[in-house]
Amino acid sequence: MTKVLVATEKPFAKVAVEGIRKIVEQAGFELVLLEKYTDKADFIKAVADVDALIVRSDKVDAAVIEAASKLKVVVRAGAGYDNLDLAACTAKGIVAMNTPGQNSNAVAELAIGMMIFMARTQFNPGTGTEIKGKRLGIHAYGNVGKLVASHAKGFGMKIYAFDPFVKKEEMEKEGVTVVNSVEELYAVSDYLSLHIPANAETKKSIGYNLLTKMPKGATIINTARKEVIDEEGLVKAFEERPDLKYASDIMADNHAILIEKFGMRVFATSKKMGAETAEANINAGLASANQIVGLIKNGDKTFQVNK
Numbered sequence: 001m002t003k004v005l006v007a008t009e010k011p012f013a014k015v016a017v018e019g020i021r022k023i024v025e026q027a028g029f030e031l032v033l034l035e036k037y038t039d040k041a042d043f044i045k046a047v048a049d050v051d052a053l054i055v056r057s058d059k060v061d062a063a064v065i066e067a068a069s070k071l072k073v074v075v076r077a078g079a080g081y082d083n084l085d086l087a088a089c090t091a092k093g094i095v096a097m098n099t100p101g102q103n104s105n106a107v108a109e110l111a112i113g114m115m116i117f118m119a120r121t122q123f124n125p126g127t128g129t130e131i132k133g134k135r136l137g138i139h140a141y142g143n144v145g146k147l148v149a150s151h152a153k154g155f156g157m158k159i160y161a162f163d164p165f166v167k168k169e170e171m172e173k174e175g176v177t178v179v180n181s182v183e184e185l186y187a188v189s190d191y192l193s194l195h196i197p198a199n200a201e202t203k204k205s206i207g208y209n210l211l212t213k214m215p216k217g218a219t220i221i222n223t224a225r226k227e228v229i230d231e232e233g234l235v236k237a238f239e240e241r242p243d244l245k246y247a248s249d250i251m252a253d254n255h256a257i258l259i260e261k262f263g264m265r266v267f268a269t270s271k272k273m274g275a276e277t278a279e280a281n282i283n284a285g286l287a288s289a290n291q292i293v294g295l296i297k298n299g300d301k302t303f304q305v306n307k
């Protein structure tokens with residue numbers, strides 16, 4: 001019987017697991033659960049005889065792929081798929097997929113929440129500012145960026161965006177001012193919301209040069225990935241510019257240093273929580289199960305990321 005493994009160090013909400021089970025069993029497959037595992041060896045053991053795998057932020061590296069002798073498909077329930085070793089998957093003919101768009105609203109709402117949190121002195125006593133009328137730069141106008149823009153418009157923010165892979169007209173018809181370079185975006189943004197994926201091109205790409213271009217009092221909101229930040233460059237920029245602030249959903253490797261040096265100008269969630277809503281869990285979990293059934297039964301590779 002076709003076996004589908006859900007391997008989640010940080011489990012899905014119960015209701016999402018029930019939904020996944022229903023889809024998998026209705027297709028005539030068997031569901032195997034490995035939740036809250038703490039030893040990588042348990043993951044490697046569990047993957048040995050399964051045909052399909054669903055993960056969240058779990059690392060599917062070469063060792064996992066090597067152990068998965070029957071694996072046909074792995075789905076990352078989420079947007080970013082930098083936790084999958086795509087080359088290892090491709091080498092073994094395994095289809096790797098993500099579930100784009102399924103958790104975008106959860107992340108977008110968190111980005112807006114973080115802007116207000118930073119504008120209002122991290123909910124501590126003191127006089128804050130309003131986000132109404134401020135300029136918001138959206139760095140990458142994908143599923144999350146687009147929703148942040150749309151929600152922020154409701155707060156009366158002025159929206160700017162830079163994404164070289166999205167048609168200018170598409171952004172403009174949504175009331176967004178499109179800028180021609182990443183430098184221009186940072187120069188105009190009182191708030192900068194980061195939504196680029198972490199890849200060879202973008203890793204460590206946000207550092208001293210871009211951050212020091214920002215207007216006085218600017219705040220950077222990072223719900224993308226910590227890897228896109230050049231942390232040393234950020235420290236240097238923040239030392240030079242005592243007006244800048246940084247809030248992140250992915251704690252920087254040098255978070256302790258940032259807090260020690262910059263205190264309340266910096267904030268990070270203690271554990272990545274952008275996609276941690278019941279709705280996002282259900283959307284991404286069910287999409288993963290449906291995509292696996294679609295691939296195994298009908299060869300549907302719509303969301304394949306290792307083409």
Ligand code: NAD
Binds near residue numbers: 101107162195225272
């Ligand atoms: P998406 O794939 O829909 O959008 C990514 C956008 O980035 C695309 O529009 C693409 O054109 C653009 N892009 C790629 N390279 C770029 C570059 N060099 N410069 C400018 N734009 C570039 O992804 P999404 O759903 O919007 O998610 C964005 C990122 O947020 C993901 O890659 C993921 O790492 C992160 N994310 C985090 C959480 C969380 O829990 N905090 C949850 C979901 C996604």
